[in-house]
Amino acid sequence: MTDQNPIRRALLSVSDKTGLIDLGRALAKRGVELLSTGGTATALRDAGLAVRDVAEVTGFPEMMDGRVKTLHPAVHGGLLALRDDAAHRTAMDEHGIGAIDLLVVNLYPFEDTVAKGADYDTCIENIDIGGPAMIRAAAKNHAFVTVVVDVADYDALLADMDQHDGATSLVYRRKLAQIAYARTAAYDAAVSTWMAQAIGADTPRRRAVAGTLAQKLRYGENPHQRAAFYTDGSNRPGVATATQHQGKELSYNNINDTDAAFELVSEFAPDDGPACAIIKHANPCGVARGDTLKQAYQRAFDCDRTSAFGGIIALNQPLDGETAEEIAGIFTEVVIAPGADADALRIFGEKKNLRLLTTAGLADPRAGALTWRQVSGGFLVQDKDTGHVGPGDLKVVTKRAPEPDELADLLFAWKIAKHVKSNAIVYVNGGATVGVGAGQMSRVDSTRIAARKAADMAETLGLDAPLTQGAVVASDAFFPFADGLITAAEAGARAVIQPGGSMRDDEVIAAADAAGLAMVFTGMRHFRH
Template sequence: MTDLVPLRRALISVSDKTGLEDLGRALADRGVELLSTGGTARALRDAGLEVQDVSDVTGFPEMMDGRVKTLHPKVHGGLLALRDDDSHVAAMTEHGIGAIDLLVVNLYPFESAVAGGADYDTAIENIDIGGPAMIRAAAKNHRFVSVVTDVEDYDALLSELDAQDGATSYAFRQRLALTAYARTGAYDAAVSGWMADALGDAAPRRRVVAGRLSQTLRYGENPHQSAAFYTDGATRPGIATARQLQGKELSYNNINDTDAAFELVSEFSADAPACAIIKHANPCGVATGATLAEAYSRAFDCDRTSAFGGIVALNRPLDRATAEAITEIFTEVVIAPEADEDARAIFAAKKNLRLLVTGGLADPAAAGLAIRQVSGGFLVQDRDTGRVGPDALRVVTRRAPSEAEMPDLRMAWTVAKHVKSNAIVYVKDGATVGIGAGQMSRVDSTRIAARKSADMAEALGLDTALTQGAVVASDAFFPFPDGLLAAAEAGAKAVIQPGGAMRDDEVIAAADEAGLAMVFTGMRHFRH
C-alpha cells in the first residue's frame, strides 16, 4: 500500500476564491506545478503565480459557456491512473497524460443560488458537472491523489505537506476522500431536493438528506449515546443559525429543547412581548405581557417547579429587567432575537448559563420538511405550519365565546400545537395556567393539567384555581364528553378543538349542558 505520495502537480478550479492566493503561493513555494481553469487561473496569475491552463493540457478550449473544460482523458486520466500499475503508466506515457497529485475544487454555488431565489433556469446553470466528476475520480484514487473540497482544509493540507516533507500520507488522503464524497453527496441531495420542490413532487422515488457538522456533542440523550449536531444550510432564524454569546457548550437535549422553545415563541408577533418556557421539549409556561419581564413572570407562574432547569425563549431582545428575573432560578438556556448590554452584563455573572441570539424570529408559516427516523427508514412530512384565523372558527354551542375569551382560545390553540399529544392547554388572560402533555388518554391530560394548575395556585397562595374562568384547547377532538367535562370541572368556560369525532353531537350537548362555549377549528395538531 502506497503511504507517502510527493505532491508535484496540482489542479485547482474553485468558485469560492477565499484563500486561493495564499494556497497557490504556498504550493508554488513548495515547487508544485499549478494547473487551472477560467477565473481561477486568472486569479492565480493576478497574484503573480505561474499557471498552466487546462485547455493547453487537453488541447481543447473551454467551450459551451464553460460547460465543457475538464471532461477530458488528460484530466481524468491524470486523476484516476494507478501509479503502481504498469499498464496504467504505459497508457499515460503513450497518450501524454501527466499525473495529478492534488485536486482542489469547490463546486458551483448551487445551494446559495437557490437560497437567493434563483429561477429555474438560473438554478440549472448553477449545477456543476465537471467539478463533481473530478472530485469523485480523485477521491476514488486516494491511494495516490489528495482531493480538497473545502476552504477549511487548506491549512490542514499545508500542515501535512510540512510534516511529510512535501508529501501526503495515506491516512490524510483517506480523510480528504471521505470529506469529498460527503460533499458531492450533499450537493446532489441539494439538487434533487430542489428539483422535487420545483416539480411539485412531494414524494419523489428517492429522498436524500444531507447536513454539515456543526458540533460534536459530549453525548446524546443519555451519556452512553454518542451524538453530533448537523445543520442543513437553511438561513431561517433558529437554533442552527443562533450565535452563542456565553455559557457552556450546548448538549443534545439543550439543542432539542431550545429548538422547541424558539419555534413556539416565534408564533407570537414581536409587536407584543411573549415568553415560552420549555422542559423536555414540552412547554411548561407560555405568556404574553405588557413587558418582556411580565411575560416571563406570567409564564413562570404556570408551573414554577417544571421551569427549574428549563429553556426560556423570548420574542423580543432580552433586557435588564427580564435578565434579572430569569437569573433568580437555575435556567439552562435563554434564546432571544437579541440581548442588550445590560442583560449581557447580568448574565455574565452566570457563566454556565447559555445565551443565544438569533437576529430575528422564525417564520412559523415557512415551508420545510420534518424528518423522523424509524427502524429501516425515515418518515418525511411537511412542517406543521397550520394556523386557523378567527374567521375559520365555527361556533357549535348555544353560547358563543365572549370577546375576552376568543383571544385566549386562539392562544391556547397555538400553544397546543407545540405540546406532545395528547395535549390539553388552559389559558387565561394571555397566559397558560395549566398544560397536560403526552398522555395516552385525553381525559388524563385534562386532569393532569388541572391538578398541576391547582398545585400552582396553592403555591401562589391563591384561594381560586388558576383554571377557574379559563379557556381550554385540545389538540385533537374529544372522543367522548369525559375530557370536556373534566375541563369544565376545573373551571374552564370555553373550549377550542378540531371536532370530527363520531360523538361530536354528544360532546356538544355536554358542553351546552355545562354552559360552555365551544368552537371547532377543523384542523388538528398531533405532535408525537
C-alpha cells in the same frame, strides 16, 4: 500504493476564491506545478503566480459557456491512473497524460443560487458537472491523489505536506476522500431536492438528505449514546443559526429543547407584544404574553414554577436587563431571543452555566419545510405543521358563543397546543397558560393533570382558587368522549377550542351546553407525537 505520495502537480478550480492566493503561493513555494481553469487561473496569475491552463493540457479550449473544460482523458487520466500499475503508466506515457497529485475544487454555488430565489434556468446553469466528476475521480484514487473540497482544509493540507516533506499521508488522504464524497453527495441531494420542489414532485421516488457538522456533542440523550449536531443550510432563525454568547457547549437535549422553545415563541409576532415560552423536555411548562418581557416571563413562570427550574426560555423580543435580572433568579439552562442589550449581556455574564443565544430574528411559523423522523428500516417525511386558524375559521357549535376575551385566549391556547406532545390539553387565562397536560395516553388524563398542576400552583402562589377558574381550554385533537370536556368544566373552564370530528361530537356539544361552555371547532388537528 505508498503511505506517502509527493505532491508535484496540482489542479485548482474553485468558485469560492477565499484563501486561494495564499494556497497557491504556499504550493508554488513547495515546488508544486499549478494547473487551473477560467477565473481561478486568472486570479492566480494576477497574484503573480505561474499557472498552466487546463486547456493547454487537454488541447481543447473551454467551450459551451464553460460547460466543457475538464471532462477530458488528460484530466481524468491524470487523476485516476494507478501509479503502481505498469499498464496505467504505459497508457499515460503513450497519450501524454501527466499525473495530477492534488485536486482542489469547490463547486458552483448551487445552494446559494437557490437560496437567493433564482429562476429555474439560472439554477440549472449553476449545477456543477466537471467539478463533481473530478472530485469523485480523485477521491476514488485517494491511494495516490489528495483531494480538497473545503477552504477550511487548506491549512491542514499544508501542515500534512510539511510533516511529510512535501507529501501527504495515506491516513490524511483517506480522510479527505470521505469528506469529498460527502460533499458531492450533499450537492446532489441539494439539486435533487430543489428539482423535486420545482417540478411539484411531492413524493419523489428517492429522497436524499445531507448536513454539515456544526458540533460534535459530548453525548446524546444519555451519556452512553454518541451524538453530533448537523445543520441543513436552510438558515432558518433558531438554534442552528444562533450566536452563543456564553456558557458551556449545548448538549443534545439542550439543542432539542431550545428548538422547541424558539419554534413555539415564534408563533407570536413581536409587534403583537412581548411573549415568553418556557420549555422542559420539549414540552411547554409555561407560555404567556405581557405588557413587558419581564411580565411575560413572570406570567409564564407562574404556570409551573417547579418544571421551569432548569428549563429553556425563549423570548419573541430582544432580551433587556430588567428581564435578564428576573430570569437570573432561578437556574435556567438556555435563554434564546432575537437579541440582547448590553445590560442583559452583563447580568448573564455572571451566570457562567447559563447559555445565552441570539438569533437576529424569529422563525416564520408559516414557512414551508419538510420534517424527518427515523424509524427502523426507513424514515418518515412530512410537511412541517404550519397550520393556523383565525377567528373566521372557527365554527361555534354551542348555544353560547365565546366572548371577545374568551376568543383571544382560545386562539392563544390553540397556538400553544400545536407545540405540546399529544394528547395535549392547554388551559389559558388572560393570555397566559395556567395548566398544561402533555403526552398522556388518554385525553382525559391530560385534562386532569393540567388541572391538578394549576391547583398546585394556586397553593404555591397563595391564590384562593386555581386559575383554571374562568379559563379557556384547547385540545389538540377532538374529545372522543364527553369525559375530558366535563373534567375541564369541573376545573372551571368556560370556553373550549378543539378540532371536532368525533363520532360523539353531538354528545360532547351537549355536555358543553349543559355546563354553559362556549365551544368552537377549528376543523384542524395538531397532533405532535
